Amino acid sequence: MRKLALFLIILNLLTALAVPPHFNDEDIILAPLFSSADAEVIPDQYIVAFKDDVTADRISYHHDCVSNMMSEERKKVKRGFMAELISGIKHTYDSDVFKGYSGRFSEEMLNKIRQSDEVAYVEKDSKVYSEVVQYNAPWGLARISHRDPLGFITFSRYLYDATAGSDVTVYVVDTGINIDHVEFGSRARWGVTVPDDDEDVDNNGHGTHVAGTAVGTRFGVAKKANVVAVKVLNSDGSGTTSDVIKGVEYVVRSHLDEMRRARQDGRPFKGSVANLSLGGSKSRTLDTAINAAVTLGVHFVVAAGNSDSDACNESPAAAEKAITVGASTFDDVRASFSNYGPCVDIFAPGKDILSAWIGSYTSARILSGTSMAAPHITGLVAYFLGLDAESTSDFAVTRLTSKKMRDMIVSLATRDILDDVPADTPNLLAFNNFDPTS
Template sequence: MKTLTFLSTTLIITILQSTVLTAPTLPSSSLSSTKQNHKRQWHHPGSIRPITAHSTDSTDDDPYHDYIAILSDDETRPWGEIFDEMGFSTKGIKKMTHSLGVNLSGKPSYNMTSYDMNSIKTFGKNLRAFTINMRESDAEGMDGNPSLASLEKMKMREWAFVPGSVKVLPSSPTVRRRRGVAGLRLTKRQDDMTWIQQGNAPWNLQRLSSEHKIDAKGRQPTDLTYNYRFDEAAGKGVDVYVVDSGINVDHLELQGRARMMFSYFGKVNDDVGHGTHCAGTIAALHYGVAKNVNIWGIKVGDSTSGINGEAIVAGIDAAISRHNQRKNQTDFMGSVISMSIGTAPPQQSDFMILKKAVEAGMHVSVAAMNSATDACNFSPGAFSQQIPIINVGAADIDDTRAPFSNFGKCVDIYAPGVSIVSTFNNNATGIASLDGTSMACPAVTGIIADELVKNPKLRLDPAAMKKHILGKALKGVIKADNVISSSELMAYNGFPGDPA
């Protein structure tokens, strides 16, 4: 391989820019129903109260809970008609519309309507749903309503990073406001396809472009002295939807390619840092796998309210709507959802909205979560066996399964997830090191994005893309309990050999 020349970032970026789906088995704690042949109805019991967070009462033998109800696909009637049948009279009640997102012009891009303004909130265009606060006995009576496909208690989600692992680092000395950087060079592969090698990368990027385990040679995992090889396309034009805490869109590493398109909270800033870190691993100039993708922020959680199921469904629903508009446009290159959040046990609402996403042709990468146990007990990764989403576990610099990472048959692939340096929310050049399957998931997201450019036939085929990504992965390198697994896979972008 011959080095042609050293290039500035500005020049490089100029070059870069030239199945059958089955429903899961739900835990016994979930309430669900499918369309029935009978005409059973549920009538308003009069015990509905305004929705509030965490409204259970431990001293009440019939406590209130927040529930999320999802309509059957064949329930297409207007909301007012549905609620009238259920016993909720909407006559004379003024609808209240809430803006949940903003578009590039600052105007609302996604709306949610509250029908009685206190007790019921409706949302969703691709998967119609509503939330309601009611007693358990009333929910049991509501189960079986023919208009509903699912009814379950609302469950708070978690970010899939290890608490206490956040280490804010000095800004990389190579980041400059002119967006220039040294350490990148243009080279040619043996098949004459142009590729680029980066000489000041974090270790996780080197691992993704290496056939063999990294020889650290005394370096720390947080050192920015590793080498990364990537295709010149760098995911150009692919739309990646980061379902998270928001994104610091002003970060110089993201080069103006990141925008916020949805916020469950109205505000779009990343007040956690998690979403910015994940976005950086996908797309940042120094820290990203696919350095030329378009990043779209879907803010479903913040530092005070956390993440609930309603936010997940509404946020992904908004992404599906945009994807459906984009996929008929001439510059469409594919869509990827990156979701480094989850919970236990598996949630039917997660399954149903992600099923809608893959049916629409969106590719999905999710985090396996961090409880060092069977990943099949966690949402949404448990559904990797039923729908073609990719569930990602975490490994360290020695190719050892991270001690916190979930594992088992529901983990499709592993990627670097320990001491991962990426962008952060503290300023326009801020970086931090984090641990977690949260950090591994966006690495696979980036690989998917890059493969979408190189394999246009897979753009709307998530099942074939999943097979392709797993087929490229490395076997026999992941070690757990001092034994190398012959079945577990390490994410790999397919460059033969190791970076020089």
């Protein structure tokens, strides 16, 4: 009886994973395994994407079978290195953003997963990093509110509508935020911490700096917007693609929940914008998740990258539906580190940017990078959403779609004012279109 029971368990597992019967290697069909040539791959860690037509029941069955097979695999090894190597599923993704899962699997287990009829493809998980270059006046705010190059009188003058950003939520997908900083008042809250065994604190500073530029009272573009910390990077500013995707999923769920609650309570809600000042090698899974999130109503702004190369070769800079931002200097030159190319939508100030920091409630620091440029545009998106008079209607979060927002930001931009911009790159510098005389 025991032998029969064992046989039935094995048969059910094989059936659940839909492994086609085979008699030699030529009969095995494996789902594609993707990885960018320049990716900093995390050994034995993978992101698994389900096919679009897979039902919820099949997904649940697949997860159960993988978990059961992992349990059997663990029994074959002793505690230690090998047990850690086959740790199994870490994240599951079950939303309209992306359906799949990620985790650490042995080569044998990976091959079984790739044989499953439910799996569209597998991508090797890889490192992502905050896009920052550190150097020791938020001149950037002044620059996006003046058409002409900054001068003695204008370099510290930020012209803006004081109500801009009202009833808008900004998600900073980063290292976290110093939510008690005076820059944020009562407008900041902690959303989620994705990395394992981490804490709800920004121990790096990068995320706090980004948030300050987007919505800070002194340093920020949209001074009335709310801000939410979505921690996907560790204290050293690095993380994994799989954790970033989980952060994107959180943003969409939170956005949809806030939209629903606002309508139930009869209060205004004008939309959400997410900032990703991070990057790594090209990832079709991350780009797909961001594009799906935009389709679901969240505006996404991403850094172009700091490698002085084509932004189309990095993610999330290459995500088609996000607004990709390059960095400019005080002298209206493309920053020497800034990526370029047709995937860049617009430039914003990104060198020697002063913003909020960690360590105290009032600390500040100057940083440079496309990480600093992106939140200028994130703030600008929140700024325009807050000014949208019709966005208190039932169609608040769909009237100004991401495409319409990008088209508006591009149409308002100051053209052909930047030096050292390659011919295949839009020569556009962000402008908030504020008219102090109106």
